[in-house]
Amino acid sequence: xxxxxxxxxxSLFAVLALVLSGCGEPFLSTxxxxxxxxxxxxxxxxxxxxxxxGVIVIVVxxxxxxxxxxxxxxxxIPKQVEGSHKLEIIxxxxxxxxxxxLAVPTVSATFKLADVSAVDKKNSxxxxxxxxxxxxxxxxxxxxxxxxxxxxxxVPTNEKVYFNLKSLDVKHxxxxxxxxxxxxxxxxxxxxxxxxxxxxxxxxxGNLFYGKCAELCGPxxxxxxxxxxxISRDKFDSWVTAMQGVKDPIKAEGAVAAQGQEIFxxxxxxxxxxxxxxxxxxxxxxxxxxxxxxxxxxIAGILDHDKKNLKKWISNPETYKPGNLMTGKYPKMTDEQLxxxxxxxxxxxxxE
Amino acid sequence: xxxxSQKKGFxxxxxxFLTTVDHxxxxxxxxxxxxxxxxxxxxxxxxxxxxxxVPNNDFVSAGLFNEIITMHGTTMIFLAxxxxxxxFMNAVMPLQIGARDVAxxxxxxxxxxxxxxxxxxxxxxxxxxxxxxxxxxxxxxLAIASKGHGVDFYLLGLQISGIGTLIGGINFLxxxxxxxxxxxxxxxxxxxxxxxxxxxxxxxxxxxxxxxxLVLMMFDRLFGANFFEVSxxxxxxxxxxxxxxxxxxxxxxxILPAFGIFSEIFPIFSRKRLFGYSSMVFATVLIGFLGFMVxxxxxxxxxxxxxxxxxxxxxxxxxxxxxxxxxxxxxxxxWGGSVKFTTPMHWALAFIPSFLAGGVTGxxxxxxxxDYQYHDTYFVVAHFHYVIVGGVVFxxxxxxxxxxxxxFGTMLNEVLGKITFWLFFIGFHLTFFIQHFLxxxxxxxxxxxxLPGQGLSASNMVSSVGAAFMGVAxxxxxxxxxxxxxxxxKVGNDPWGDGRTLEWSxxxxxxxxxxxxxxxxxxxxxxxxxxxxxxxxxxPAEPLGDIHMPNSSFLPFMMSLGLFIAAFGAMYHVDKEPxxxxxxxxxxxxxxxxxxxxxVKDDHxxxxxxxxxxxDDEKGVKA
Numbered sequence: 001x002x003x004x005x006x007x008x009x010x011s012l013f014a015v016l017a018l019v020l021s022g023c024g025e026p027f028l029s030t031x032x033x034x035x036x037x038x039x040x041x042x043x044x045x046x047x048x049x050x051x052x053x054g055v056i057v058i059v060v061x062x063x064x065x066x067x068x069x070x071x072x073x074x075x076x077i078p079k080q081v082e083g084s085h086k087l088e089i090i091x092x093x094x095x096x097x098x099x100x101x102l103a104v105p106t107v108s109a110t111f112k113l114a115d116v117s118a119v120d121k122k123n124s125x126x127x128x129x130x131x132x133x134x135x136x137x138x139x140x141x142x143x144x145x146x147x148x149x150x151x152x153x154x155v156p157t158n159e160k161v162y163f164n165l166k167s168l169d170v171k172h173x174x175x176x177x178x179x180x181x182x183x184x185x186x187x188x189x190x191x192x193x194x195x196x197x198x199x200x201x202x203x204x205x206g207n208l209f210y211g212k213c214a215e216l217c218g219p220x221x222x223x224x225x226x227x228x229x230x231i232s233r234d235k236f237d238s239w240v241t242a243m244q245g246v247k248d249p250i251k252a253e254g255a256v257a258a259q260g261q262e263i264f265x266x267x268x269x270x271x272x273x274x275x276x277x278x279x280x281x282x283x284x285x286x287x288x289x290x291x292x293x294x295x296x297x298x299i300a301g302i303l304d305h306d307k308k309n310l311k312k313w314i315s316n317p318e319t320y321k322p323g324n325l326m327t328g329k330y331p332k333m334t335d336e337q338l339x340x341x342x343x344x345x346x347x348x349x350x351x352e
Numbered sequence: 353x354x355x356x357s358q359k360k361g362f363x364x365x366x367x368x369f370l371t372t373v374d375h376x377x378x379x380x381x382x383x384x385x386x387x388x389x390x391x392x393x394x395x396x397x398x399x400x401x402x403x404x405x406v407p408n409n410d411f412v413s414a415g416l417f418n419e420i421i422t423m424h425g426t427t428m429i430f431l432a433x434x435x436x437x438x439x440f441m442n443a444v445m446p447l448q449i450g451a452r453d454v455a456x457x458x459x460x461x462x463x464x465x466x467x468x469x470x471x472x473x474x475x476x477x478x479x480x481x482x483x484x485x486x487x488x489x490x491x492x493x494l495a496i497a498s499k500g501h502g503v504d505f506y507l508l509g510l511q512i513s514g515i516g517t518l519i520g521g522i523n524f525l526x527x528x529x530x531x532x533x534x535x536x537x538x539x540x541x542x543x544x545x546x547x548x549x550x551x552x553x554x555x556x557x558x559x560x561x562x563x564x565x566l567v568l569m570m571f572d573r574l575f576g577a578n579f580f581e582v583s584x585x586x587x588x589x590x591x592x593x594x595x596x597x598x599x600x601x602x603x604x605x606x607i608l609p610a611f612g613i614f615s616e617i618f619p620i621f622s623r624k625r626l627f628g629y630s631s632m633v634f635a636t637v638l639i640g641f642l643g644f645m646v647x648x649x650x651x652x653x654x655x656x657x658x659x660x661x662x663x664x665x666x667x668x669x670x671x672x673x674x675x676x677x678x679x680x681x682x683x684x685x686x687w688g689g690s691v692k693f694t695t696p697m698h699w700a701l702a703f704i705p706s707f708l709a710g711g712v713t714g715x716x717x718x719x720x721x722x723d724y725q726y727h728d729t730y731f732v733v734a735h736f737h738y739v740i741v742g743g744v745v746f747x748x749x750x751x752x753x754x755x756x757x758x759x760f761g762t763m764l765n766e767v768l769g770k771i772t773f774w775l776f777f778i779g780f781h782l783t784f785f786i787q788h789f790l791x792x793x794x795x796x797x798x799x800x801x802x803l804p805g806q807g808l809s810a811s812n813m814v815s816s817v818g819a820a821f822m823g824v825a826x827x828x829x830x831x832x833x834x835x836x837x838x839x840x841x842k843v844g845n846d847p848w849g850d851g852r853t854l855e856w857s858x859x860x861x862x863x864x865x866x867x868x869x870x871x872x873x874x875x876x877x878x879x880x881x882x883x884x885x886x887x888x889x890x891x892p893a894e895p896l897g898d899i900h901m902p903n904s905s906f907l908p909f910m911m912s913l914g915l916f917i918a919a920f921g922a923m924y925h926v927d928k929e930p931x932x933x934x935x936x937x938x939x940x941x942x943x944x945x946x947x948x949x950x951x952v953k954d955d956h957x958x959x960x961x962x963x964x965x966x967x968d969d970e971k972g973v974k975a
Contacts, residue, residue: 024793025807030725031792044722045792052712055676059708062683067701070622072690077884079688083628083681091680092673099669102719106669107662109721114658165655170493171588173653173728177794181724184653186589187493187582191655210806214653214728214796216487217494219414222799302803322414 026205030177034201034209034230036160037180037194040109047105051098113181116192119162128162129153132282133172133185133213136220136324137301139285147243147276150288152296153211153228156236157199165191168283173215176228178205182214202230208297219323225301242350246291249274252344260344263337267330274348287326294349307342314338371904373457374864378464379443380759383752385468386435390748391826392475393427396420398823401783405816407804417800418485419502423475425488426506429602430513431471433740436748437609438467438520441548443759445524447855448542450533450873452866455526457902458950463520465912470513473916477505487798489599492580492591496572501923507570508919512912514559514566521555524548533854534893535873539633542853542877543626546633547612550640551605557644558601565594574926592654596647604643607739608636610747611678614700617750618682620850621697622689625877628681635674635681642671652723661720668718675711679704694848695769699750702777703742710738713788728798731791737784749776749829757847761860762840768832772825779821786811845889852880857890865899868892868965896965902957907946914943 023031033042118126132139141148155161165174167185175182180195202209213224231239252261264274271287273280296305300321303309313320315338318327333341360368369377399420403411412420446454454460477483484506486495495503528549532541541549569591571577578584580591619626626632648656648664682704691697713735717723726732749772756764791797795808802808846856854871855862857879869892875881882890921936 024789028794028806029792030794038725041722041725044719045716045725048716048719048722052715055712056705056708059679059683060705062680062687063701063704066683066686066691070686070689070691072623072692074690076690078622078624078690080625081627081684081688082625083631084684087680087684088628088631088677092677095673095676099672099715102715103666103669106665106719106721110662110665111658113721113724114661167493170497171491175796177725181721182653182727183724184655186655188587188589189655210794212794212796216418216491216798218497219418219800221418222414222796222801225803 026178026201027208028177028210032178032201032205034205035179035198036196037113038178040112041181044102044105044109048102051102055095055098113193116162116194118160118194119192126160126162127156128164129155130164130282131166131174131185132285133165133167133169133174133217133224134286134325135169135218136213136224136321137288138174138211138224138226139282139288141278141282142240143278145240145244146278147240148273148278148285148289149243149276149292150290151226151298151301152292153226154236154239155195155197155228155230156233157197157202157230159233160194160196162194163192165193166282170217171215172213172217172224174211175214176209176211178209179228179230184215197228197230199230199232207231220321223300223302223321225298227297227301229297239351243276243291246276246350250291250348250350253347254343256340257344257347260340260342263333263341264344267333268341271326271329290345290348292348292350294346295351307339307346310342310345311335311338314341368904370909371461371906373453373461373902373904373908375442375446375454375457375460376759376861376864378460379439379441381464381468382435382439382442383759385464385471386432386439389427389431389471389475390433390436393424393432394823394826396424396427398819400424401816401819403800404802404812406813407802407809409801412800414800415485418487418798419483421798422484422487422490422502422506423478426474426484426510427471428740429488429606430510431467431474433606433744433748434517435467435471437551437606437744438464438517440544440613440748440751440755441524441551441609443755444855445545445548446527446531447758447858447862447866448545448853449528449531449536450854450867450871450878451527451531452870452899453902454523455530456523458905458908459519459523461905462908462911463516463523465908466516466519466915467513468516469912469916470509470511470516473512473919474505474509477502477509480505489595490569490591491595492569492572492588493582495569495591496580496588504570504573504923504926507566507573508923511563511566511570512915512919514563515915516912517555518559518563521552521559524552525556528552533867533870533873536878539630540873540876540878543615543629543632543636544609544612547608547615547636550636551608554601554605554608554640554643558598558605561594562598565591565598568594574922589651589654592651593647596650597644600647600650601640601643603736603739604639606744608640610703610744611636613747613751613754614682614703616853617696617700617754618685619852619877620754620848621692621694621700622686623692623850624685624689625852625880626681627684627687628677629876631677632681635677638674639671642667642674646671649718649720649723652720653727665718665720665723669715672711672715672718679708679711692850694753695764695766695773696750696754698770698773699746699753702773703746703750706738706742706746706777706780709785710735710740710742713738726791728796729791730787730795730797733797734784734787734791737787741780741784749773752829754848756836757843757860758855759861760837761842762836763843763847764836765832768828768835772829772832775821775828776825779818779823779825782818782821783815784818786814790815846879852877854878854890857882865901865960868899869896870894896962898962899960899965900957901960903955905950905955907950910946911943914939914941914946917942 023029026032033039130141139150140153165185167187173182173184183191183193207230209228211226211228252258272290274290276291298305299309299313317324403409482500482502484502486498486503568579572580578586580586580588646668649668652661717726753764753769790811843860871890872893918936918939921932925932
């Protein structure tokens with residue numbers, strides 16, 4: 001008897017493990033929520049799933065009973081039933097009640113998620129980030145800190161971070177699945193919302209969340225990823241200070257890198273800034289800011305961050321992001337030039 | 353039955369179909385054209401699943417993939433599902449209300465040819481520089497930015513086929529209001545007729561917003577207007593509203609007739625009248641009404657603000673109630689019945705759990721705050737395939753098997769039918785169930801590929817394997833049709849044995865005038881009532897007399913062809929082609945010339961004389 005119980009326990013764990021492994025990756029899955037917003041949404045998911053599974057169970061029971069009991073056995077004509085007021089009232093009223101149970105938390109959560117009033121308060125210390133989406137890359141401006149970065153968002157954990165979203169070409173949608181639902185970046189207006197990144201669970205996810213574009217925007221829609229580095233407030237502050245400290249482009253170290261900087265200043269700097277100051281309007285920032293490129297986790301949001309990939313990317317971006325706007329904007333580079341550029345760009349770090 | 357028994361050459365048959373105004377032949381045209389586009393859209397679906405089977409696949413390029421998904425969606429909705437549904441409406445609805453044809457047979461033919469030429473125009477984009485690539489929703493900022501003529505094909509093709517759908521809808525409305533047989537009151541109409549009625553009303557109100565949207569975008573792209581050009585003061589969110597004010601009713605336009613078909617199947621094969629008929633009618637009307645109140649739930653993430661999102665969330669949840677009523681009524685129709693497991697009944701039974709799964713995810717999606725997570729992910733893809741495939745496509749398969757004898761006079765093979773069913777059913781759930789999870793795990797929709805290492809690879813492979821099952825199922829179905837047509841074993845009036853409504857009281861296929869004498873309808877399930885009283889057929893409501901029938905006409909074909917030609921002219925006019933403007937004028941001349949001819953030439957139709965009808969009787973009505 002005891003043995004049986006043990007077996008039951010083991011199989012229970014097996015099922016549990018299966019379910020948990022079925023929750024996706026912690027840096028990407030909405031089923032592994034890592035912040036207040038994602039938690040609220042996950043709770044709504046669970047509530048609605050629970051109600052709906054209840055409905056499904058009832059229907060399936062009736063359905064199976066019918067399959068078993070009412071197969072045609074003889075040629076008799078069954079009684080022609082018109083209907084039943086009692087039953088019909090039951091299956092009208094009960095669903096209405098079930099939906100009310102879902103509607104109330106839905107409405108309350110909808111209003112809560114849209115509440116960005118904290119930003120407008122006097123002397124607000126809230127972190128605000130202006131997100132600007134472009135064909136296949138993301139521009140992040142911190143107006144309060146007066147710095148700009150691209151492709152890799154850096155945020156403090158355990159506090160509300162407010163976002164102002166807009167697109168500068170076609171419509172995109174800003175989504176960090178593990179941290180909260182998406183909001184579109186429209187072309188005509190600024191959309192606002194907030195997210196919160198939980199410190200402990202950000203650690204579990206390796207402090208690096210995946211962000212996605214969720215609105216079809218052209219050939220490379222699938223590759224318009226960005227990354228979110230969620231770090232404690234202290235680390236965030238020191239990152240901001242380090243960024244603010246870069247008044248002039250970081251000087252290259254070593255001969256090869258210096259050669260790379262020269263090439264960069266000739267061919268790339270027209271589009272890519274290497275200082276973080278936000279003194280240009282958003283529409284003038286036509287390519288990702290590369291101030292801290294060496295610190296980042298991916299090249300172009302998708303490729304592993306190493307020199308080999310960087311050289312491949314610069315020599316032919318079209319293969320990696322079809323339809324991107326970088327292709328053809330600069331002269332073809334020799335291998336030697338690519339080496340130098342890669343050396344220089346990888347050295348662009350604000351933090352050790 | 354002389355028209356059917358005579359052997360005709362291919363040319364004569366073709367001419368017959370090009371000029372026909374007979375609702376039964378137009379139904380066959382809709383079935384063939386819709387079936388063809390269904391195969392095209394299905395092939396596109398297979399390509400999508402091959403591309404997504406493994407991460408970083410390069411079966412198709414990124415740009416081509418966007419063309420394929422756009423055309424898959426557009427084709428399946430506008431050119432496959434709608435015409436197939438129209439096929440059954442045309443084939444069955446006039447018979448169900450005891451009419452000899454629709455109210456405007458000429459317009460009926462015109463509706464078909466407009467749809468057909470619109471669909472052909474859209475699909476020619478594949479051969480003329482590339483298909484549209486902005487998604488079937490064609491959101492304005494992307495559509496305006498799209499290069500080449502792809503989106504122009506979308507705009508003009510849908511414009512043309514949209515006119516066809518709209519006049520088809522109006523025609524059905526007038527038919528149901530005016531042409532019911534004596535005794536066929538509204539509350540005695542079969543449920544398929546009711547859903548046709550409500551669907552047609554939805555078409556009447558939903559297609560104009562689409563037309564407006566398409567016209568605005570057409571002016572932007574072809575004639576330099578700036579309705580959606582933000583830098584010139586345009587607004588792209590307007591397009592989203594216009595599209596979804598059409599787009600949401602559109603899904604009910606598709607699903608209501610599907611409900612209608614299943615509402616016929618459950619009573620027939622349970623030998624029991626539809627449970628709660630009046631609440632079914634009420635629920636249908638309510639769904640139709642609420643269908644117009646919820647469009648913004650497609651735009652929860654557009655940033656309309658919490659007030660709008662909350663209102664639309666609650667309104668959307670409300671639709672769950674009438675839909676639930678329907679599900680329980682169907683279940684209770686079978687309860688206590690005598691259920692026979694024919695092929696149509698297989699589809700109908702499978703529809704209940706499949707559609708229910710799609711329905712409950714619909715309620716989940718209605719929860720606005722949670723929808724921010726679901727929106728534009730594979731969760732949504734799974735949801736709408738569960739309702740559209742599990743609802744509409746299942747209904748089309750069910751209807752094809754159910755009404756095949758009524759339309760063609762032969763029975764599709766039941767064994768092959770069940771093989772089709774099981775393959776498709778398994779493939780369907782294999783493909784789409786896992787997609788709910790893909791979405792929740794963070795996979796956006798409309799992605800041409802995905803990177804490895806995100807936990808998405810194995811599930812995508814499962815999904816692709818499922819698609820192959822569905823592909824095989826469709827091939828078996830085609831084989832079934834070929835075998836059945838070659839064998840050509842004719843069947844009688846009521847081949848399923850348990851027909852309840854008027855269409856089963858007349859020969860299969862019916863004579864071109866449908867009813868020799870209009871039947872007298874004594875209640876719901878008119879034919880069943882007569883059978884239960886021991887009668888063989890309907891009691892006539894009128895003495896045998898001359899029947900007035902419309903003449904065939906080639907003009908509907910010409911009117912539609914003219915617009916088709918003019919659309920090419922309008923499109924290439926942008927490229928400053930010297931021949932474009934003359935071509936457009938020529939096309940419009942063909943259309944307006946045909947309309948002029950229709951207006952000035954009197955066409956009173958013809959009469960079938962009483963004596964000929966009696967002759968038909970003596971020869972034995974069976975074809």
